[in-house]
Amino acid sequence: MNDQEKAEKIVNGMLEKDEFSRWLGIEVIEVKPGYSKLKMKIRKDMLNGFDICHGGITFSLADSALAFASNGYGNIAVALETSIAFSNKVIEGDTLTATAEEQSRNRKTAVYNVIVSNQNNEKVGIFRGTVYITKKEF
Amino acid sequence: MNDQEKAEKIVNGMLEKDEFSRWLGIEVIEVKPGYSKLKMKIRKDMLNGFDICHGGITFSLADSALAFASNGYGNIAVALETSIAFSNKVIEGDTLTATAEEQSRNRKTAVYNVIVSNQNNEKVGIFRGTVYITKKEF
């Protein structure tokens, strides 16, 4: 099993047991060590009181992308700090894609940028996350 | 109707139409202009693949607290930037409380700190959000 296959196996295992990501309807488009690309569709039960997508939904997609990109090497990584700028509104029926790209990785911590875009290629969320890399292996 | 009653009326109206906050089971404990205190219980369908609460759930509670604290004055406010540090893990059955407190408010923008704690008074999420205050009134 090479690095790529290992990353895919880990992420598939994570998603299978991840009840909230499955409630969100997250689909894995591509995964590599240090990288992930996910997709989901915005449903009515994801909206807030202004009839637009709750910020927590966009964040959650990006946070899952962070988890899938940072865990693919084989060691369990946990999020320490995450942040998101909301740059365009998201509405029911939108299809969001989140792409997580590794910015740096040391022995103990790693940093990822995640861009969340809609079906028109407009960026709706600009996310960053720092994870702590544990010694625990999958 | 005084400021306090106005804030309560706005937040109750927001929550009533907020499908995702209602899926989360969010309960409003207290609300004032510039302040909100919310509560929710962590269910099995809120967990991630490591059997702990998905970061997006804790974030979503804090993000709702931000919305309820910043909209109570009467003008619609939208989140621009939010960030959260995850300081302790959250598990099924935990009861989380989020308290949003205004740090500053100008004509156009306002900043809030939100602390999310569990039933043992341990902080599990340290959140901050900056909102843009629109001219649109409730």
Added chain:
Amino acid sequence: MNDQEKAEKIVNGMLEKDEFSRWLGIEVIEVKPGYSKLKMKIRKDMLNGFDICHGGITFSLADSALAFASNGYGNIAVALETSIAFSNKVIEGDTLTATAEEQSRNRKTAVYNVIVSNQNNEKVGIFRGTVYITKKEF
């Protein structure tokens, strides 16, 4: 030497060798394990092209407060992630006070909120920092 004296000794030693904090004119008002309060005055050479204080100056004061609050226990701690909301402008002659308060501390990481205020008690910077606690002792 009790915990308080130890924290003071560490911070005094840090500040003595910290050339940039000394260029800033930072003065330690109070320090305890997990807490620090610093003061500085804004000079002309700290302004940007709009004749207001450069954001990096306000950030630097808060970042020093983070370092002094998080290192006082005896283990060297390094900043992983920091963020600041600029809530009011700062001008020449202002006296800024930064107060760092610990939000959480585990074996490996700790989180601090730092509030930067001016001489009129207006908040000018709302800062948060997460540090990694090394095994290296002072």
Added chain:
Amino acid sequence: MNDQEKAEKIVNGMLEKDEFSRWLGIEVIEVKPGYSKLKMKIRKDMLNGFDICHGGITFSLADSALAFASNGYGNIAVALETSIAFSNKVIEGDTLTATAEEQSRNRKTAVYNVIVSNQNNEKVGIFRGTVYITKKEF
């Protein structure tokens, strides 16, 4: 004067009056509307008590890059929220390059990612900033 020339004229004017950026020794490598690339060298008076570069210095370079990228269109833009992950340490003699790239720009706000790298192309700071675009023109 085309957009490119206008952006250069604005940034040159900003830098000329920006006393702190000049103390830092910041040099403009390239500037376009929504983009900037800056360079500076780390001196002894920029170090902290651990003999490494003070986090505020790396932040300040990125914050200047944010200002130069976001102001080049002609309207004065001010930073609301900024954050930085410190991914590798910086020492005396290092040459840092900051590259600011626009992620989104609406009528009122814009978001930029800034990467700060050293002379070995290692990322030392991963920065994001959200600005508010005023109606005031240069």
